Amino acid sequence: MNFLPQFQSFAEVALPGGTPEPLTFGIPQGMEILRGSLVIVHLRNRKEPSLGLAVRTHDQLPSFPVKPLEKHPSGMIFDESYVELVEWCARFYCTSLGRSLDVFWPADLGKWLSPPKTKTLKTPRSRIPATPETAESLTLEQTQAMERLAPMLDGTGFRGALLHGVTGSGKTRVYLELVQRCIAQGGRALILVPEIALTPQTRDRFQRYLGVEVIVLHSNLSAPERRHSWAQLLGGSAQVVMGTRSAILAPGLKPTLIIIDEEHDSSYKQQDPAPRYHCRELAFHIAHRQGALVVLGSATPALETWEYARRGNLQLVQLKERARPLPLPHVRIIDLKQQVHQAKELLLSPALREAISETITQGHQAIILHNRRGFATSRICLTCGDAMECRDCKVPVILHLRHDALLCHYCGRTYRAKAPCAKCGGERFSFAGGAIEKVEREIVEWIPGANVVRMDRDSVQNIGSAERILTDFRAGNFNILLGTQMVAKGHDFPNVQLVGVISADTGASLPDFRSSERMFQLLTQVAGRAGRAKEGGLVLLQSYNTEDPVLRFALQHDYEGFASWELDNRRELGYPPFAKLLSIQISGKDLPLVDRACSLIGQALGKFPQTLALGPADAFISMVRGQHRKHFLVKGPNPAALRLVAESALESLTGEKLPGIQLKIDVDPQGLF
């Protein structure tokens, strides 16, 4: 074939949705393409043209024929700092550019790029007053916090602060003030929130006070909302954006202020697919590169964050008192060892039952937390004693009454509740391990006048229903809100005087180096929902292990005491924040192949004296969806050392035929399982 060089210059184009690494295309004569240009290319295996991001241009003639690219009709060019960010994210989390764009670009980005045809877009679901409302005047502590934070908006380099405020201290009021300053100075603010269900009220509040539109970004927007948000963002007119995790790298916004509310929340870490990034890490990187202020807010900061602040890498700004002149609620432990109700296999102790009754009799409300979905957490065969597990996942299946079925929480497979025992064919069962639906039934049966609403992933199918439950509860249509950890976060219900925790035993959660931290955070957060507007808030924690230090610290509302105790443990065991972790998971249907991959990786990992590799071990859940899972845990002094290890693990498998074997690399894994 007669192949003539048609092009003088070329572009490497990163493409979401398929090819992990950038592909080379020719730039037609006279077309100006820069790093950051949005382009359209035609791929052999796709009917539709694809949208891509030019990440490098050059004039080295490739050794293979290349196709031409086209400029995107919008002429949009993302700036250098944005391209650099995505590249950094891909590198830091050991994945490709293409996969990163998959995560941060909406699937239909191309659609939102062309200027909208309609003249004016309706702003959905938002009321922006002509004259902004005034908010309550700041408390003394809030004023002092602002005096520390406002000067950090100078935009001259990395600025970072931890706003550590007890529950109800009015952190949101400080965010409002800070965002207002930020936009008054011509800046742009990004507010990240953990839970979509919490966004609507918060957004309204910001909008009313700031008098500018707050653009929302999360994965559950309606079509008109999506169109509107992306048009504003890409059109460059967004001043304030509120969103969940992936908003951190939304194209088009170059924030000068990034607020991460409830920064300890595990939703800030992406699990699947890669890049398994953490918002906090990306926020730090943005602030370093672009000169921005990062404010991390929480009553129970992640221990990493606390340690950064202790070392002086973040300014520590504290709110030690509640904004309304009210004490923190009184916390009591109910010793389950001493409670007779166990004989009757009830989940609610008499003490908790009485407290609930009393609370609702007085016209107040209660929040009850139980972090287990379903009705019963195991089905035991009364003939052979076998506890039924999911065929494909080797985890106990959970009885759900509504479906009258046993459900695997890992793969979603369902089994008939009365299906004969797989071991012995037995047909009589005991359903043990009380989950939340059982608590609900007990409340209804045992507490006269109870009007309970349940909030968990089974009762909440979409944001609408979560919002409705919260609004109804706030309006007093229910006197008891029963839920999983969903109910612990951020809500401000003035009439809640009692919080009850069905099981506050750390030991009952997964064996993970973060179990204590998670339990402390959960207890403190949920306790913080009680007594926010009236004296006499009460928190009751049911537990078998009443001497557990985690409970003792929660009892005293002593975050700092907890942090220093738990940091000592972490230091001793060489866990974050005193080391960096990398987890490498190998999975596949064929066990010998999984083992072969493990041995290759094991050899590769042995070559790095700076890091310590543990494994291969069976993953805690050793089989999911019929896939065997093994993993390595690597401890190292810094991310760079771990990245070398990860790359060498990946390399060790190239050239080897390992069909069906998958490798999952997680930098800074949140949990070990």
Ligand code: ADP
């Ligand atoms: P946090 O997020 O720190 O738990 P919130 O922002 O939810 O706290 O505030 C707790 C309560 O205190 C809210 O009802 C809020 O309206 C009220 N509040 C906050 N700041 C003030 C203030 N300066 N004056 C009066 N009330 C305030």
Ligand code: ZN
């Ligand atoms: Zn399963």
